[in-house]
Amino acid sequence: MKIKLTSIMVDDQDKALKFYTEVLGFVKKMEIPVGQYRWLTVVSAEGPSDVELSLEPNANPAGKAFQDAMFKQGIPIAAFEADNLDEEFKRLKELGVVFTQPPTQAGPVAIAICADTCGNLIQLYQPPQG
Amino acid sequence: MIQATAFSRLCRARDTLRDVDSSLSIDQVAREAEVSPFYFIRQFQALFGETPHQYRIRARLELAKDLLESSDCSVTAVCMEVGFSSLGSFSDLFARRIGVSPSVYRRQFRSRVALPGFVPAMEIGCLSLMAGAFAILEKQVAPLSGRLGA
Numbered sequence: 001m002k003i004k005l006t007s008i009m010v011d012d013q014d015k016a017l018k019f020y021t022e023v024l025g026f027v028k029k030m031e032i033p034v035g036q037y038r039w040l041t042v043v044s045a046e047g048p049s050d051v052e053l054s055l056e057p058n059a060n061p062a063g064k065a066f067q068d069a070m071f072k073q074g075i076p077i078a079a080f081e082a083d084n085l086d087e088e089f090k091r092l093k094e095l096g097v098v099f100t101q102p103p104t105q106a107g108p109v110a111i112a113i114c115a116d117t118c119g120n121l122i123q124l125y126q127p128p129q130g
Numbered sequence: 131m132i133q134a135t136a137f138s139r140l141c142r143a144r145d146t147l148r149d150v151d152s153s154l155s156i157d158q159v160a161r162e163a164e165v166s167p168f169y170f171i172r173q174f175q176a177l178f179g180e181t182p183h184q185y186r187i188r189a190r191l192e193l194a195k196d197l198l199e200s201s202d203c204s205v206t207a208v209c210m211e212v213g214f215s216s217l218g219s220f221s222d223l224f225a226r227r228i229g230v231s232p233s234v235y236r237r238q239f240r241s242r243v244a245l246p247g248f249v250p251a252m253e254i255g256c257l258s259l260m261a262g263a264f265a266i267l268e269k270q271v272a273p274l275s276g277r278l279g280a
Contacts, residue, residue, distance in 0.1 A: 039263030117179025
């Protein structure tokens, strides 16, 4: 068994595709219309065979409530790894991304938290070097 | 960087904009958030990816969709319930954003859920969407592979 797919709920798939590709820099992998929604996934340009991330509509009220509560509590719902967190922070800030936490050292790991414009907070982290 | 207080205020403002019973204007919501309307719109858009006005409209249309799917309210009642005062402008906006008029949306939704064995679209919001997507893909590809196999 492998971990090849995970998902994140988004409040609007168009908005999400724009943010996850044009701002974060991921690449669209799948886009299949299903009724009024789409099966929509992205992968990292740096690791196209890594885990696939599905951008799922948060049309289920239970999902909406969970997403909303986590956001208000300032809790990130997903984490993406960066080779150089300071550089990513600078790049994303210039693109207008809102950070609730700047790069902060937490032991051997550096973390930062930003909003994905689709109702989620995302943690970016730089793993320990070496 | 956004400070925790400003973040909480923007979250509260988003709740207000989602509340169809709230008749506050965007300027009034900005005042409640204790920022100028200009700064409020800019900050809101950076955090939530759309302007307060766009967010309010989308939230109302989403609620309208829920009501059309799950209630027997007339289209006029749905229109009033989600905070629109003109049926014409509600129906026009709904058709522009969703692709079909409110009554057609309801008919299409009910005909879908009436099909035996079909998972209703209401359940979307989990990985079940994947099954639908690949079933559709298979149907599109099957005639071709059928011909190739023959």
